[in-house]
Amino acid sequence: MIMLVKRPTPSIFWSWATPVIAVLATMIAGGVLFAALGKNPLDAIRTIFWDPILGPNAGYFRGQLLVKAGPLILIASGLAVGFRAGIWNIGAEGQYIMGAIAGAAVALAAYPAESVLLFPTMVIVGGLGGWAWAMIPALLKNRFGTSEILVSLMLVYVAQNLLAYMAFGPLKNPQGFGFPGSRNLQQYASAHNPELIARTGMHWGVVAAFIAVIATYVLMARHIAGFRIRVAGDAPKAARFAGVAPTKMVVFCLGLSGALAGLAGLFEVSGPSGQITDSFNAGYGFTAIIVAFLGRLHPVGILLAGLIMALTYIGGDSAQLSLGLPAAAIQVFQAMLLFFLLGFDFLTNYRVKLKGTRA
Amino acid sequence: MNRRSFLTTTAIAAALAASGLPAFAQDPLKVGFIYVGPVGDMGWSFQHDLGRKAVEETYGDKVVTSYVESVPEGPDAERVMTQMALDGNKIIFATSFGYMDAVMNVAAKFPDVKFEHATGYKRADNVATYDARFYEGRAVIGTIAGRMTKTNKIGYIASFPIPEVIQGINSAYLHAKKVNPEVEMKVVWAYTWFDPAKESDAAAALIADGVDVMLQHTDSTAPQAKAQEAGIYSFGQASDMSAFSPKPRISAIIDNWGPYYVQRIGAMLDGTWASEGAWEGIGAGAVKIGEISDAVPAEAKAEALALAAKIGAGEYHPFTGPINRQDGSVWLAEGEVADDATLSGLNFYVEGITAELPK
Numbered sequence: 001m002i003m004l005v006k007r008p009t010p011s012i013f014w015s016w017a018t019p020v021i022a023v024l025a026t027m028i029a030g031g032v033l034f035a036a037l038g039k040n041p042l043d044a045i046r047t048i049f050w051d052p053i054l055g056p057n058a059g060y061f062r063g064q065l066l067v068k069a070g071p072l073i074l075i076a077s078g079l080a081v082g083f084r085a086g087i088w089n090i091g092a093e094g095q096y097i098m099g100a101i102a103g104a105a106v107a108l109a110a111y112p113a114e115s116v117l118l119f120p121t122m123v124i125v126g127g128l129g130g131w132a133w134a135m136i137p138a139l140l141k142n143r144f145g146t147s148e149i150l151v152s153l154m155l156v157y158v159a160q161n162l163l164a165y166m167a168f169g170p171l172k173n174p175q176g177f178g179f180p181g182s183r184n185l186q187q188y189a190s191a192h193n194p195e196l197i198a199r200t201g202m203h204w205g206v207v208a209a210f211i212a213v214i215a216t217y218v219l220m221a222r223h224i225a226g227f228r229i230r231v232a233g234d235a236p237k238a239a240r241f242a243g244v245a246p247t248k249m250v251v252f253c254l255g256l257s258g259a260l261a262g263l264a265g266l267f268e269v270s271g272p273s274g275q276i277t278d279s280f281n282a283g284y285g286f287t288a289i290i291v292a293f294l295g296r297l298h299p300v301g302i303l304l305a306g307l308i309m310a311l312t313y314i315g316g317d318s319a320q321l322s323l324g325l326p327a328a329a330i331q332v333f334q335a336m337l338l339f340f341l342l343g344f345d346f347l348t349n350y351r352v353k354l355k356g357t358r359a
Numbered sequence: 360m361n362r363r364s365f366l367t368t369t370a371i372a373a374a375l376a377a378s379g380l381p382a383f384a385q386d387p388l389k390v391g392f393i394y395v396g397p398v399g400d401m402g403w404s405f406q407h408d409l410g411r412k413a414v415e416e417t418y419g420d421k422v423v424t425s426y427v428e429s430v431p432e433g434p435d436a437e438r439v440m441t442q443m444a445l446d447g448n449k450i451i452f453a454t455s456f457g458y459m460d461a462v463m464n465v466a467a468k469f470p471d472v473k474f475e476h477a478t479g480y481k482r483a484d485n486v487a488t489y490d491a492r493f494y495e496g497r498a499v500i501g502t503i504a505g506r507m508t509k510t511n512k513i514g515y516i517a518s519f520p521i522p523e524v525i526q527g528i529n530s531a532y533l534h535a536k537k538v539n540p541e542v543e544m545k546v547v548w549a550y551t552w553f554d555p556a557k558e559s560d561a562a563a564a565l566i567a568d569g570v571d572v573m574l575q576h577t578d579s580t581a582p583q584a585k586a587q588e589a590g591i592y593s594f595g596q597a598s599d600m601s602a603f604s605p606k607p608r609i610s611a612i613i614d615n616w617g618p619y620y621v622q623r624i625g626a627m628l629d630g631t632w633a634s635e636g637a638w639e640g641i642g643a644g645a646v647k648i649g650e651i652s653d654a655v656p657a658e659a660k661a662e663a664l665a666l667a668a669k670i671g672a673g674e675y676h677p678f679t680g681p682i683n684r685q686d687g688s689v690w691l692a693e694g695e696v697a698d699d700a701t702l703s704g705l706n707f708y709v710e711g712i713t714a715e716l717p718k
Binding site for chain 1: 391397398425426427428429430431432433434435437438439441442443445446456457460464480519520521522550703704705706717
């Protein structure tokens with residue numbers, strides 16, 4: 001008989017081993033899925049996990065890996081800080097959109113003036129856009145005790161409609177023959193967030209993501225604020241006795257995650273994406289939640305998780321192209337990753353005991 | 360030889376020279392398709408995929424086609440198309456308006472790969488555009504709608520206020536009014552191409568408004584289900600949606616990309632491909648009218664088919680004057696026919712439509 005015993009403290013070994021096991025289990029279960037679809041499972045797994053890094057044309061894909069992982073890591077770093085404190089910002093997608101709209105609006109208002117100050121201004125305004133959008137759930141929570149989960153999530157839909165309005169209305173390209181979408185910032189030198197070194201995929205957003213990883217690591221591991229955040233999450237009452245003001249914590253955590261999501265949006269709209277369109281947001285804000293948990297809410301874990309998540313996207317598209325796998329199978333595959341992670345996660349908190357005859 | 364065709368021919372010559380005359384090589388021509396939705400959407404992407412299958416059927420082992428579905432517009436599309444080009448695809452069909460800037464970026468990097476962009480307006484030596492004259496089909500189903508309505512209120516679920524959709528609303532209204540001068544057009548903007556929930560809400564709003572015949576410019580079958588519940592008439596969109604025949608679906612406007620795809624691949628194979636902007640309608644088979652069900656009286660059916668035949672034969676243009684703009688000013692004088700430039704940038708309603716066009 002199998003028995004589960006709760007561990008007195010979460011196992012450190014298992015908390016790091018479960019993501020690895022989850023990835024392996026996903027490969028196995030995914031392989032079964034692909035085999036059931038009549039594809040060679042080894043080919044599929046190789047196409048998804050190996051080819052983008054080391055296969056032919058990997059020189060191009062390695063750069064794309066950073067392009068795809070950058071926003072995920074940037075957003076997830078901010079979210080993880082809040083999650084550690086038990087503050088659940090589910091609306092990063094909306095903050096991402098608002099950051100992009102705010103920053104792009106600055107550029108489009110300045111068009112066609114060229115200035116070295118334009119891009120830095122856009123970065124600041126983009127961050128502020130995401131921050132302001134995250135302040136709505138923060139203030140409502142502090143003032144009226146609303147759930148930040150619901151409010152931040154609902155604001156995603158508000159932001160999406162605002163995005164469509166902007167793409168069809170105020171930010172529409174006046175030279176676009178009435179078609180939706182803003183001017184392309186890639187063709188506006190002062191506002192463009194270019195690839196810094198050719199074919200590396202490295203743009204300012206990726207740089208910002210690396211900085212965010214380091215900064216949140218320092219914050220959480222070396223700074224008193226990080227200690228308070230962790231205490232607030234693990235033992236809210238103790239934190240209050242220790243003088244941690246819950247309202248300030250809410251403002252800080254939502255503000256930080258909102259600002260980083262806004263920055264991610266700004267770097268995307270001024271770089272790889274180039275324009276505000278009604279379909280600009282591609283789900284980074286939601287995927288980043290998965291990345292945060294896959295990375296154990298730890299900055300370095302998030303860095304790796306973001307890269308793995310990006311790999312499944314890029315490899316997934318490759319598998320569609322070269323093996324004819326349907327997109328839905330790839331999405332199931334990605335979902336398995338989170339499912340197995342959460343499933344195996346109980347090993348962190350529980351010990352499995354095989355009960356013998358003595359019972 | 361004008362400048363444009365000179366550039367085109369030299370580019371093709373250069374491309375053929377550079378790529379070692381792929382048109383005459385033993386290797387099959389690799390053809391890539393990129394879809395914005397899942398191929399199973401039973402609408403837009405589904406119809407493009409039927410076109411891809413038509414290419415495979417026609418050319419057999421002379422071609423190898425592959426596709427990637429559900430690709431978000433923006434950097435993901437750019438990456439997928441780059442991947443297709445790196446994989447040796449010689450012609451790539453980008454089947455969504457929002458892929459436009461991504462197509463231009465990738466096309467600039469791969470001058471020897473041909474790109475075909477659906478519904479866009481940017482062309483280059485290796486980028487052609489294609490679209491269908493859906494307003495021709497709208498004229499036909501508008502005629503049926505005008506005959507079928509008892510409440511004299513026709514509903515239109517519109518997606519986005521872009522020229523193609525505005526053409527459709529105007530064309531359907533003008534031809535409904537021709538057979539039923541009392542007719543009134545109600546428009547609801549769903550701001551989506553495919554979202555069953557939103558489309559369902561839009562249908563419900565129209566039905567509550569007293570509409571008894573409904574046209575849709577969005578791709579899901581959700582409005583059909585609503586129409587069935589309410590006992591009103593509807594038309595299939597993009598694909599036949601014959602599952603809802605004979606009622607509520609009394610006919611359909613069908614996108615039929617097969618003939619164009621087959622013709623373009625033929626041009627690739629015999630080396631005559633050139634960049635152009637194709638805009639075909641009922642005549643070339645790009646737009647088809649779905650079977651008109653028995654719910655429609657024989658007389659109205661014959662009238663609709665006769666109109667379709669006249670349009671197809673080029674004897675009648677759905678936008679033939681006298682037509683005034685919504686504000687009462689003259690758009691087309693008696694006998695005057697709308698030119699393609701105005702149509703492809705159409706941004707106003709015709710006289711008689713009381714709704715306001717979102718700006």
